[in-house]
Amino acid sequence: MVISDVFLIFGIVKRLAIGLLGLLLAAVLPLAAQDNPYEIDNECYTYYQQAEQSVADVGSDTFEKANEKLLETALAKKDEKARTLYYVEQLKRASRMGRAAPETERLRCNAEVDAAQRNLMEVAKQTGYIQYYYYSFDLAQTYYYNTGQSLRAFALLNDMIRLSEQDNDEYGMWQALRYLAMLYQSHNDIVNTRAYLKRCLMMYETTSDETIRRQTVARMYCDLADTYDIGTDSARIYYHRAWDSAKQDLDTLRCTFYDALQSAFDEDMPRYRKARDFCFAHPSFQSIIRSGDACLRSVDDILARREPPTARLDSVQTTKQRHYLGRLAYKYELLNVAYNLTYSEASNARSQLSSANSARLDELSSQWEKSRMSADLARQSDEIARITRLVLILLIAFLLTGLFFSWLHVRNLRRDQKRDERRIEELKQANEKVRLADAAKTRFVQNMSHEVRTPLNAIVGFSQLLSLPDGSFPEEEKEEFASHIINNSKMLTMLLDDILSTSSMDSGNYRINYEDGEVNYICEAAISSAEHRLQPGVVMRYEPEGDGAPFNFRTDPRRVQQILINLLTNACKHTAKGEIVLSSSLTALPGYVRFTVTDTGTGVPADQAEAIFNRFTKLNEFVQGTGLGLSICRDIAGRMGAKVFLDTTYTAGGARFILDVPVTPNENNNQ
Amino acid sequence: MIPLYAQDHDYSRLSILAVDDIPLNLLLVTKMLSRFNFKLRTASGGQQALDAVAEEKPDLILLDLMMPGIDGFEVIRRLRSNEATADIRIVILSALNSQDDIVKGFNTGADDFITKPIIMEKLLSCVITQMQLVEATRK
Numbered sequence: 001m002v003i004s005d006v007f008l009i010f011g012i013v014k015r016l017a018i019g020l021l022g023l024l025l026a027a028v029l030p031l032a033a034q035d036n037p038y039e040i041d042n043e044c045y046t047y048y049q050q051a052e053q054s055v056a057d058v059g060s061d062t063f064e065k066a067n068e069k070l071l072e073t074a075l076a077k078k079d080e081k082a083r084t085l086y087y088v089e090q091l092k093r094a095s096r097m098g099r100a101a102p103e104t105e106r107l108r109c110n111a112e113v114d115a116a117q118r119n120l121m122e123v124a125k126q127t128g129y130i131q132y133y134y135y136s137f138d139l140a141q142t143y144y145y146n147t148g149q150s151l152r153a154f155a156l157l158n159d160m161i162r163l164s165e166q167d168n169d170e171y172g173m174w175q176a177l178r179y180l181a182m183l184y185q186s187h188n189d190i191v192n193t194r195a196y197l198k199r200c201l202m203m204y205e206t207t208s209d210e211t212i213r214r215q216t217v218a219r220m221y222c223d224l225a226d227t228y229d230i231g232t233d234s235a236r237i238y239y240h241r242a243w244d245s246a247k248q249d250l251d252t253l254r255c256t257f258y259d260a261l262q263s264a265f266d267e268d269m270p271r272y273r274k275a276r277d278f279c280f281a282h283p284s285f286q287s288i289i290r291s292g293d294a295c296l297r298s299v300d301d302i303l304a305r306r307e308p309p310t311a312r313l314d315s316v317q318t319t320k321q322r323h324y325l326g327r328l329a330y331k332y333e334l335l336n337v338a339y340n341l342t343y344s345e346a347s348n349a350r351s352q353l354s355s356a357n358s359a360r361l362d363e364l365s366s367q368w369e370k371s372r373m374s375a376d377l378a379r380q381s382d383e384i385a386r387i388t389r390l391v392l393i394l395l396i397a398f399l400l401t402g403l404f405f406s407w408l409h410v411r412n413l414r415r416d417q418k419r420d421e422r423r424i425e426e427l428k429q430a431n432e433k434v435r436l437a438d439a440a441k442t443r444f445v446q447n448m449s450h451e452v453r454t455p456l457n458a459i460v461g462f463s464q465l466l467s468l469p470d471g472s473f474p475e476e477e478k479e480e481f482a483s484h485i486i487n488n489s490k491m492l493t494m495l496l497d498d499i500l501s502t503s504s505m506d507s508g509n510y511r512i513n514y515e516d517g518e519v520n521y522i523c524e525a526a527i528s529s530a531e532h533r534l535q536p537g538v539v540m541r542y543e544p545e546g547d548g549a550p551f552n553f554r555t556d557p558r559r560v561q562q563i564l565i566n567l568l569t570n571a572c573k574h575t576a577k578g579e580i581v582l583s584s585s586l587t588a589l590p591g592y593v594r595f596t597v598t599d600t601g602t603g604v605p606a607d608q609a610e611a612i613f614n615r616f617t618k619l620n621e622f623v624q625g626t627g628l629g630l631s632i633c634r635d636i637a638g639r640m641g642a643k644v645f646l647d648t649t650y651t652a653g654g655a656r657f658i659l660d661v662p663v664t665p666n667e668n669n670n671q
Numbered sequence: 672m673i674p675l676y677a678q679d680h681d682y683s684r685l686s687i688l689a690v691d692d693i694p695l696n697l698l699l700v701t702k703m704l705s706r707f708n709f710k711l712r713t714a715s716g717g718q719q720a721l722d723a724v725a726e727e728k729p730d731l732i733l734l735d736l737m738m739p740g741i742d743g744f745e746v747i748r749r750l751r752s753n754e755a756t757a758d759i760r761i762v763i764l765s766a767l768n769s770q771d772d773i774v775k776g777f778n779t780g781a782d783d784f785i786t787k788p789i790i791m792e793k794l795l796s797c798v799i800t801q802m803q804l805v806e807a808t809r810k
Contacts, residue, residue: 446767450737453766453787454693460788461699472706481702484695536694 044073044082051089058100063093080127087123088132088139091116095143106147113143131211134160134172138179145183153183154368158375170209174200178220185223188319189365194227218242218251222258230258230324231265253282257289257296261324264299265331272303291317295325302328307337451495455488462488487532498628512639514667517557518550519584519593526561527582530568538575540568543583551586553593553663559636560595560661563644566629567597567657575601575654592660596647600654609646633659641665685802686710688729690720690746691764692738696787700733700764703791704798717741721749724756730805731798736765736776744779751780758808760801764789 036045050066057063067089074082094116098109117140124133137160141153157180164172181196197220204217221242228235239262243255260275276296279285286293294315301308302325316322326341462481465473473481523542531540564582571580578600588594604612613634630644637644642661650656687709689700697713704711712729714720716738723729732750736743743763750756763776768786776784783797 449768450766453768454696457766457787457789458695458699461696461703461791464791465699465702473702477702484698488695 038081038085040082040085041073041077041079044070044077044079044085047073048082048085048089055089055092056096058097063089067093081129084120084123084127084129084132087116087120088135091120091136091139095139098143099146109147110144110149110152113140130169131171134164134169134175138175141179141183145186150183150187151367154180155371157183158371170203170207171211174203174207174209174212174215177203181220181223190227194224197224197227216245216247216251218246218248218255221245222251222254225258226320229327230261231327236262250284250288253279253284253288256282257285257292260296261299264303265324265328269303272299276300291315291321295321298325299328302332302334302337305332305334307334313337313341448499452492455492455495458488459485459492498632501632512556512559512636514554514556514665516552517555517560518552519586520544520548520550522557522561523564523582523584523595526564526568529561529565530572533569533572534580535572535576537577538572539579540572541579541581543581545583545585545587551593553661554665554667555661556640559640560642560659563633563636563642563659564595564597566633567644567659570629570657571597571599571601571655574603575599578654589660591664592642592662595659595661596656597659598650598654598656602655603653604646604655606648609648612646613644637661681708682802683708683710685731685805686712686727686729687731687733687798688712688714688720688723689733690714690717690738690743691735692716693735696735696764699789700794703789703794707795707798709798709802717743717746720746724750724759728756729759731760731762731801733762733764733798734781736763736767736772744775747776747779747781760805762797762801764794 036042038045038048040048047066047070051063051070054060054062054066067086070082070089071086073079074086091113094109094112098106098113101109117136120136120139121133124130124136137156141156141160144150144153144156157176160172160176160179164170164176177196177200181193181200184192184196201217201220201224204212204215204220207213219242221238225235225238225242228238239255239258242251243259246252246255256275256278260272260279263269263271263275276299279289279292279296289295294312298308298312298316301312308325313322313325316325322341322344326338329335329337329341462484466478466481466485520542523544527540527542534540568580568582580597580599580601583596583598585594585596613630633644636642637659640661642659644657644659647656647658687704689697689711690713691697691700692715694715697715701711701713712723712727714723718741720732720734721741724732732746734743734746741749743765747761750759750761760782761780762783762785763781764785764787765772765776766787767773773784773786782801785794785797
């Protein structure tokens with residue numbers, strides 16, 4: 001706390017800083033030596049004091065020796081605080097050496113100070129004496145300030161604020177604000193000084209941080225009050241605060257001095273005299289309050305309504321005091337004095353403003369602004385980067401969505417294309433089917449023509465023979481001719497029946513009439529109907545199951561008979577020798593009566609087993625028939641719930657067709 | 672009406688081969704030609720026809736077209752491609768009656784084409800004409 005106090009003074013009065021420091025150290029350190037206020041090891045404290053005393057002694061190596069001893073002892077005694085203090089002293093020394101060094105050595109000194117500061121920061125962090133961590137900034141910025149590198153001092157303090165904000169360290173923050181206020185104060189920047197002091201004091205009033213609460217703020221209130229004209233309410237309030245919080249003798253002195261000025265302005269003579277006397281009586285008055293003596297004596301003159309001697313007025317050095325004296329003189333109608341003081345103040349201010357100082361200040365503040373702006377810019381560019389990232393992500397998401405949808409679209413297109421191709425293929429196939437069907441129909445018509453002409457040929461031919469004059473042929477031959485005509489007429493009728501039943505089935509105009517049928521009867525009737533189609537030498541017979549007992553069942557006997565006749569007629573066409581056997585079985589397939597037509601004819605290749613049931617298909621173009629027979633059989637069988645098919649397992653030569661008729665048909669399923 | 676010149680003419684030196692896969696058709700042709708004394712033979716298929724020709728060359732063949740195995744067209748081609756049998760007169764008797772079939776028949780080498788159902792007068796006058804041509808060639 002003593003040290004920070006010391007540096008407060010550094011900040012305000014730079015020209016007197018060195019001298020004052022020595023004075024203060026001289027005043028404070030012996031006091032501290034007695035009760036070891038740092039609470040470090042006593043031996044360490046001794047070395048610390050030696051180092052502290054010789055730190056400004058640039059010419060000798062007393063400091064180095066003392067400080068090395070301090071480190072050794074601290075390490076030996078494991079005194080972390082003493083070790084930290086060693087680095088504090090190192091930084092102080094570097095700073096001191098730097099200030100003493102010529103301008104040409106500046107860069108090297110800067111590097112040394114920076115290095116010492118970094119060391120201190122690291123060690124302070126390690127040891128946990130965080131106040132020294134921030135103190136390192138104070139020392140370094142004081143060095144830069146005193147060597148005319150204000151910008152670097154500002155930069156350091158800016159770093160300090162940033163770091164303390166990062167670390168969420170109130171004390172660091174507070175210190176940084178305080179140093180900034182001092183820096184502005186030393187630049188006579190009243191507005192910023194006031195602002196930073198107010199922030200500091202506000203923090204002090206509201207904080208719960210004990211380290212801050214322990215600080216003496218009377219001096220800060222004094223400084224804050226100082227930024228207002230004496231006599232204004234603000235100045236009054238802040239002096240009161242300063243007075244209230246004054247804990248040290250020096251603070252009391254300061255407050256009393258300003259109280260004297262204040263009461264002089266308020267024309268409160270008793271109070272003025274009391275304060276004035278207190279100041280003059282105080283041993284430190286001359287050294288602590290700059291030109292306070294000359295100032296108070298001038299006030300005495302003005303209060304007595306006489307002009308202070310010019311020499312005395314000239315020895316009042318601070319702008320503040322001269323300004324105050326000018327106002328006071330004006331108040332007590334010493335216009336000459338007031339004019340002189342104000343004029344000198346104004347010209348002084350003008351000279352100050354026009355001096356390199358003010359130019360540098362402008363530059364400093366502009367650079368300060370710049371650095372703040374660059375910080376802002378950095379923040380903004382962060383923001384921009386963030387927004388850019390967001391936009392990019394959105395863009396990518398958008399692109400991906402677009403890609404996804406176009407993929408979907410393409411996929412749909414492909415699917416449509418495939419579907420179209422499939423349909424084209426289907427249409428092609430359908431077209432091919434139609435073409436084949438058309439060809440089959442053409443062939444059918446040709447066949448029909450042939451098939452119809454064959455019986456017709458017989459009919460017409462034999463009719464002509466019959467119509468010849470009597471005696472051309474014997475009577476029995478004529479009878480034979482007549483029977484040929486009749487047979488062929490029947491054939492022609494059957495042919496026409498085939499064609500007509502096909503077309504009637506096509507139009508759905510076709511009924512199954514269920515009634516009782518008897519298996520043996522149906523088979524024998526079929527045989528007698530088909531027999532006359534047998535080729536010469538071929539035998540047709542019926543072979544019932546077992547003893548051939550009659551079996552009645554619900555069916556359409558005529559349709560069953562029709563199918564059997566068809567199968568038998570087919571067999572006749574393809575069988576040139578051997579036999580055609582029709583058999584029936586009630587046991588071959590349960591629930592069905594199985595009729596089998598087996599011949600010894602040309603047979604049917606297995607791969608044609610289904611094709612022969614197609615309409616107009618004939619295996620052999622030269623065998624009589626419409627090619628409708630089997631197709632009709634299958635249609636009729638389907639209507640009755642029966643099945644007719646080629647027995648492909650029969651390989652004994654010739655063909656075997658099977659007709660399975662259900663014993664209990666579903667009579668409702670009749671169209 | 673049978674042409675008069677044919678009446679009582681002796682055709683016993685002329686031989687005819689009737690070819691058809693349907694027996695009834697052969698019977699009909701036989702009966703139709705029965706009033707003339709042709710030397711008439713029958714064959715029930717293409718192969719049988721070629722065999723019969725090889726056995727004894729006929730003067731005239733009455734040929735059906737649609738037969739299983741060797742059909743009528745093939746029979747004509749084979750006979751015409753053989754020098755020994757190329758001069759046999761061939762009349763087609765067929766149920767095929769489209770222009771295309773008739774033209775095809777002539778192009779293959781047939782001398783005449785009669786469609787079924789057979790009209791007797793047409794058949795007889797055709798056969799007589801062919802026979803007169805045969806006799807004329809012989810002289």
